Amino acid sequence: MAEQDESSMIGYDPLAWLHDSPEAENTKSTAVPESRPAPAGAGGVDEEGDASECEDIAARAVEAAQNVVEPDVPVEWDETEADLTDLALQSAPDQGQSAESSGHIALEPVQSIQTVGELHRRLLDMLDSCNKIDIDASAVSQIDTATLQLLLVLKLTAVKQQKEVSIDFPSEKFMEAADLLGLSEMLSVDRAVAGFF
Amino acid sequence: MTSRIVAVLNQKGGVGKTTTTVNLAHALARMGRKVTVIDFDPQCHLAVALGVVSKQQSGIDEVMLGNADFAGQQIPVRDNLNLIVAGPRLQEIEQLSDSASRRGDLLRKALAQGTGDRDLVLIDCPPSSGILVANALFAAEELLVPMTSDYLALQGLSHLMGTIKKFEAALNKKYRLLIVMSRFIPTRRLSRDVLHTVKKYFPAQILATPIRETASLAECPSFGKTVFEYRPGWRSARDFEALADDFLTGRVM
Ligand SMILES: Nc1ncnc2c1ncn2[C@@H]1O[C@H](COP(=O)(O)OP(=O)(O)OP(=O)(O)O)[C@@H](O)[C@H]1O
Ligand SMILES: [Mg+2]
Numbered sequence: 001m002a003e004q005d006e007s008s009m010i011g012y013d014p015l016a017w018l019h020d021s022p023e024a025e026n027t028k029s030t031a032v033p034e035s036r037p038a039p040a041g042a043g044g045v046d047e048e049g050d051a052s053e054c055e056d057i058a059a060r061a062v063e064a065a066q067n068v069v070e071p072d073v074p075v076e077w078d079e080t081e082a083d084l085t086d087l088a089l090q091s092a093p094d095q096g097q098s099a100e101s102s103g104h105i106a107l108e109p110v111q112s113i114q115t116v117g118e119l120h121r122r123l124l125d126m127l128d129s130c131n132k133i134d135i136d137a138s139a140v141s142q143i144d145t146a147t148l149q150l151l152l153v154l155k156l157t158a159v160k161q162q163k164e165v166s167i168d169f170p171s172e173k174f175m176e177a178a179d180l181l182g183l184s185e186m187l188s189v190d191r192a193v194a195g196f197f
Numbered sequence: 198m199t200s201r202i203v204a205v206l207n208q209k210g211g212v213g214k215t216t217t218t219v220n221l222a223h224a225l226a227r228m229g230r231k232v233t234v235i236d237f238d239p240q241c242h243l244a245v246a247l248g249v250v251s252k253q254q255s256g257i258d259e260v261m262l263g264n265a266d267f268a269g270q271q272i273p274v275r276d277n278l279n280l281i282v283a284g285p286r287l288q289e290i291e292q293l294s295d296s297a298s299r300r301g302d303l304l305r306k307a308l309a310q311g312t313g314d315r316d317l318v319l320i321d322c323p324p325s326s327g328i329l330v331a332n333a334l335f336a337a338e339e340l341l342v343p344m345t346s347d348y349l350a351l352q353g354l355s356h357l358m359g360t361i362k363k364f365e366a367a368l369n370k371k372y373r374l375l376i377v378m379s380r381f382i383p384t385r386r387l388s389r390d391v392l393h394t395v396k397k398y399f400p401a402q403i404l405a406t407p408i409r410e411t412a413s414l415a416e417c418p419s420f421g422k423t424v425f426e427y428r429p430g431w432r433s434a435r436d437f438e439a440l441a442d443d444f445l446t447g448r449v450m
Contacts, residue, residue, distance in 0.1 A: 009390045010348065014355040015398045 102132035138169040204337035209353035210324035213379030224441035226277035238323035239288040248421025258284030261303040304332040346388035378407035
């Protein structure tokens, strides 16, 4: 698909990825009605990602994170990893909670290994009592891999429990760190659409 | 009745979003369609281009904040053509930090209250990909993407498609997407090659008439006039007439 006419004045074709995705062919100008009904609360997490896929992603993310050598980040992975597993396990899906409840948490300017334990506790409580957690990441000026990893596991755990976690208004530093670790996609934060998914 | 709600968007600056909105809207209004244009850019260029310069007047900002309704904020600016200005608080909405007002669905909710007898609502988006554009993407069913024919525009289009696909996945909807070749310079070879590339990826999605780069289109905003008023019958007026016809009949390249 990337074949270029020899005489073309266009070298690298930035749109080539569109043809790599399966649905590219039917992006016709007519509105294509989807047979699946739109969820009422639009913008929710796609609930169809199955658990094994989530785990797979988590594993890859952790791997990716560990392979990154980042200057001012502590490398004490192991302690947090234990915590992270706890997070996934302890907050068993319980549907007894009142619906509609939502929690809000704002990340501190400096998120480090020193603060991750406390954050973990708060998120865990929230995950138990809320169906939706909004995390405001606008103030973050420094964030370490442990915190990002915690957020990722939270996100994946929430998906499994059909709950919703959105990371809103990420600061530049947050995005930089997430990009560096290749996590921005998986955390579904993107500058362009920050705060809506 | 329901209005076609069309977001005119491209996060790249200066590609002709406002020029397209103003002149396409006026062309459609002249053909008898009832059109409302929303100035969704805190720079207020759309209002200026239509000759409305009052800075303090409230507009879509208060509609989104729930303090005014769509119908009441419309200013009739030409026959069949109404304008809703940006309003001084639109900038705040883009920048607000309390999360209650930083929602993506403010505009959608506001428009869902009803758009009266309007056949079409065109939203002139700002050159960014922040909260305002997200609001436009929530609200619109159709997207009109003006696109210049240079290499970096392809890069920009690639980024835009990434954003659009994310919204489609998250909102579980499929936009009707149309591209307008804007600021087109037919004699330039690169223009033709870019067009060729875009056609390859967007078959049957590029409106048939390219809007050519002309002095009259560059000049008319400073007079607060559309091209039909500033240079009636001239080349660019004819381009936009043909484009309006393409838009209504679905004529594509
Ligand atoms: N076809 C054209 N021929 C000549 N000049 C044009 C044409 N289209 C747009 N322009 C000029 O180019 C400039 C940018 O156009 P316009 O404001 O429509 O773009 P925009 O995408 O709305 O920009 P922004 O991203 O700042 O909102 C303006 O000065 C406009 O008059
Ligand atoms: Mg503009």
